[in-house]
Amino acid sequence: MAAKKMxxxxxxxxxxxxxxxxxxxxxxxxxxxxxxxxxxFYGLQLLRKDLSGIAISPIxxxxxxxxxxxPVVVSMLPGMEAMATSMMKAKMKKKGVASLTELRDxxxxxxxxxxxxxxxxxxxxxxxxxxxxxxxxxxxATFMKFAGExxxxxxx
Amino acid sequence: MAAKKMxxxxxxxxxxxxxxxxxxxxxxxxxxxxxxxxxxFYGLQLLRKDLSGIAISPIxxxxxxxxxxxPVVVSMLPGMEAMATSMMKAKMKKKGVASLTELRDxxxxxxxxxxxxxxxxxxxxxxxxxxxxxxxxxxxATFMKFAGExxxxxxx
Amino acid sequence: MAAKKMxxxxxxxxxxxxxxxxxxxxxxxxxxxxxxxxxxFYGLQLLRKDLSGIAISPIxxxxxxxxxxxPVVVSMLPGMEAMATSMMKAKMKKKGVASLTELRDxxxxxxxxxxxxxxxxxxxxxxxxxxxxxxxxxxxATFMKFAGExxxxxxx
Numbered sequence: 001m002a003a004k005k006m007x008x009x010x011x012x013x014x015x016x017x018x019x020x021x022x023x024x025x026x027x028x029x030x031x032x033x034x035x036x037x038x039x040x041f042y043g044l045q046l047l048r049k050d051l052s053g054i055a056i057s058p059i060x061x062x063x064x065x066x067x068x069x070x071p072v073v074v075s076m077l078p079g080m081e082a083m084a085t086s087m088m089k090a091k092m093k094k095k096g097v098a099s100l101t102e103l104r105d106x107x108x109x110x111x112x113x114x115x116x117x118x119x120x121x122x123x124x125x126x127x128x129x130x131x132x133x134x135x136x137x138x139x140x141a142t143f144m145k146f147a148g149e150x151x152x153x154x155x156x
Numbered sequence: 157m158a159a160k161k162m163x164x165x166x167x168x169x170x171x172x173x174x175x176x177x178x179x180x181x182x183x184x185x186x187x188x189x190x191x192x193x194x195x196x197f198y199g200l201q202l203l204r205k206d207l208s209g210i211a212i213s214p215i216x217x218x219x220x221x222x223x224x225x226x227p228v229v230v231s232m233l234p235g236m237e238a239m240a241t242s243m244m245k246a247k248m249k250k251k252g253v254a255s256l257t258e259l260r261d262x263x264x265x266x267x268x269x270x271x272x273x274x275x276x277x278x279x280x281x282x283x284x285x286x287x288x289x290x291x292x293x294x295x296x297a298t299f300m301k302f303a304g305e306x307x308x309x310x311x312x
Numbered sequence: 313m314a315a316k317k318m319x320x321x322x323x324x325x326x327x328x329x330x331x332x333x334x335x336x337x338x339x340x341x342x343x344x345x346x347x348x349x350x351x352x353f354y355g356l357q358l359l360r361k362d363l364s365g366i367a368i369s370p371i372x373x374x375x376x377x378x379x380x381x382x383p384v385v386v387s388m389l390p391g392m393e394a395m396a397t398s399m400m401k402a403k404m405k406k407k408g409v410a411s412l413t414e415l416r417d418x419x420x421x422x423x424x425x426x427x428x429x430x431x432x433x434x435x436x437x438x439x440x441x442x443x444x445x446x447x448x449x450x451x452x453a454t455f456m457k458f459a460g461e462x463x464x465x466x467x468x
Contacts, residue, residue, distance in 0.1 A: 004304045009466070011332060016197060020167060020311070027296045033304070041328060095279050123407050140339045148316045148345070148463045151304045154165070154311040155332065155466040160460045172353060176323060176467065183452045189460070251435050307460045310321070310467040 004033040005150040007143070012156060013042030015056035015088060015100075021046070021156050022103035028152075029110035037107075038143045039135075040117035043156075044124070047116055047131045051100050055085040108134055115143060160189040161306040163299070168312060169198030171212035171244060171256075177202070177312050178259035184308075185266035193263075194299045195291075196273035199312075200280070203272055203287045207256050211241040264290055271299060316345040317462040319455070324468060325354030327368035327400060327412075333358070333468050334415035340464075341422035349419075350455045351447075352429035355468075356436070359428055359443045363412050367397040420446055427455060 006028045010021040021043070025035045039047055045054060092099070098106070108114070114135040121128070121137065128137075147153045162184045166177040177199070181191045195203050201210060248255075254262070264270070270291040277284070277293065284293075303309045318340045322333040333355070337347045351359055357366060404411070410418070420426070426447040433440070433449065440449075459465045 006304075007464075009332075009336075011329075017167075020165075020197070023296060024165075024300070028300055031297060031300060033300075041332070092279065097275070097279060119409070123403065123409060140335060141343060144336070144340055144343060144345075144464075148318075150464070152163075152300075152306070152309045153464045153466065154309065155468050156311050162460075173323075176321075176353070179452060180321075180456070184456055187453060187456060189456075247435065253431070253435060308319075308456075308462070308465045310465065312467050 004028070004031070004152070005146075006033050006035045007147040007150045007153040008035070008037045009143075009153075009155045010037050010039050010043035010046060011041040013045030013054065015054050015085060017156065018046050018054055018100055019103070021154075022100060022107055024154065025112045026103055026106040026110060029107065029112050033151075035107075035110075036113040036115060036143070036146055038115045038117060038138075038140075040120045040140075044116060044120055044126055046100070046104070047114065047135060049130060049132050051104075054100060055082070056088050104132070108132075160184070160187070160308070161302075162189050162191045163303040163306045163309040164191070164193045165299075165309075165311045166193050166195050166199035166202060167197040169201030169210065171210050171241060173312065174202050174210055174256055175259070177310075178256060178263055180310065181268045182259055182262040182266060185263060185268050189307075191263075191266075192269040192271060192299070192302055194271045194273060194294075194296075196276050196296075200272060200276055200282055202256070202260070203270065203291055205286060205288050207260075210256060211238070212244050260288070264288075316340070316343070316464070317458075318345050318347045319459040319462045319465040320347070320349045321455075321465075321467045322349050322351050322355035322358060323353040325357030325366065327366050327397060329468065330358050330366055330412055331415070333466075334412060334419055336466065337424045338415055338418040338422060341419060341424050345463075347419075347422075348425040348427060348455070348458055350427045350429060350450075350452075352432045352452075356428060356432055356438055358412070358416070359426065359447055361442060361444050363416075366412060367394070368400050416444070420444075 006025070008021045008025055012018065021037055025037055028035050114132075115138045116131065116135050118137045118139055120126075162181070164177045164181055168174065177193055181193055184191050270288075271294045272287065272291050274293045274295055276282075318337070320333045320337055324330065333349055337349055340347050426444075427450045428443065428447050430449045430451055432438075
């Protein structure tokens with residue numbers, strides 16, 4: 001039986017939505033699937049060598065479990081984004097959740113193919129020197145050809 | 157002909173994005189499809205017995221049709237999130253749109269399988285006693301095996 | 313070999329997330345795929361004749377590359393949403409990225425089928441006269457039947 005295939009289009013760059021592509025890709029790769037992730041729009045932030053800038057915002061997300069209930073105006077104050085981010089990171093560390101960098105390494109060791117969207121790189125003037133090694137640059141058309149052969153294709 | 161299969165990964169917990177997983181799942185189940193929903197991240201909020209806390213935020217979503225145009229600073233004022241939520245609920249009720257609870261019941265009656273992501277339950281310290289009956293707890297790996305056999309797999 | 317098929321459920325209406333459905337649909341159509349887009353929730357904004365109201369919000373999105381770093385409270389000031397939108401549009405134009413209207417025309421020329429979610433049109437009281445020609449109105453059940461036959465189905 002041929003290996004299952006999965007394609008992921010990763011478009012988000014905030015801390016919470018940065019996890020799903022990497023968790024799902026590493027999980028599928030561990031099951032022996034062939035996986036490709038196409039990083040585009042804000043998803044390109046996940047390819048930076050330094051992921052410490054990946055943050056989370058409590059604003060506009062009433063579903064985020066917060067340690068203390070917080071009116072919107074308070075979540076707006078200077079420093080609250082940094083505070084939410086560091087609280088979330090501390091909670092993940094305490095609970096033994098792998099960091100984004102660890103999950104990304106896992107994916108690369110399991111031969112998940114990382115493709116950076118060339119158009120977005122040009123549009124936002126990302127510096128390729130800021131990105132990790134071992135990634136390819138490509139366009140939507142090439143990626144769609146792979147996507148058309150997959151068992152699971154997700155837009156995240 | 158074997159029944160079609162659909163897998164949904166439900167990651168959002170705000171009022172607007174709480175609807176699509178439940179609408180699509182109940183629609184597919186009504187067509188005779190086999191459906192599983194994997195609730196993870198903020199999507200776990202949809203498994204609470206009491207869904208009255210599910211809210212909507214007009215902030216950071218310039219595409220939301222509002223009854224009156226509203227500058228961002230106004231949408232920030234205390235009480236605006238509650239106001240947007242109650243306006244949206246009133247509109248849905250007036251238009252005969254089923255409530256989240258009704259749609260969720262429909263899904264369970266139609267044997268849509270609900271799976272709560274164990275890792276997220278642990279991470280956010282959700283209390284299982286707050287969740288409805290009839291759900292399973294599982295991990296991404298088990299869910300991916302089902303997803304690999306589906307006709308449609310959506311990340312919401 | 314039969315043509316590949318793709319179904320897209322377009323639920324977002326902000327400038328950034330308005331692009332992916334149209335880019336992916338026009339790309340797939342150019343590859344000879346049969347494509348349908350189901351516009352629902354805020355995604356219906358993309359069917360308006362006049363797309364000049366499509367905006368972007370820097371709020372609650374810490375991953376958006378901004379020309380200058382900006383604390384959350386500043387991104388809240390009156391006029392910042394309009395400023396972020398016009399900066400993004402100017403950058404896209406300078407880089408030769410097609411406008412939303414151009415991409416939408418491309419899709420329609422390539423016979424991508426546009427379906428507006430009748431339930432959302434009723435709920436938000438959209439005026440059909442504001443929408444472009446050449447679209448159909450339908451429900452989730454009809455769309456799901458097409459989705460079940462596709463090679464790729466994305467929720468955006």
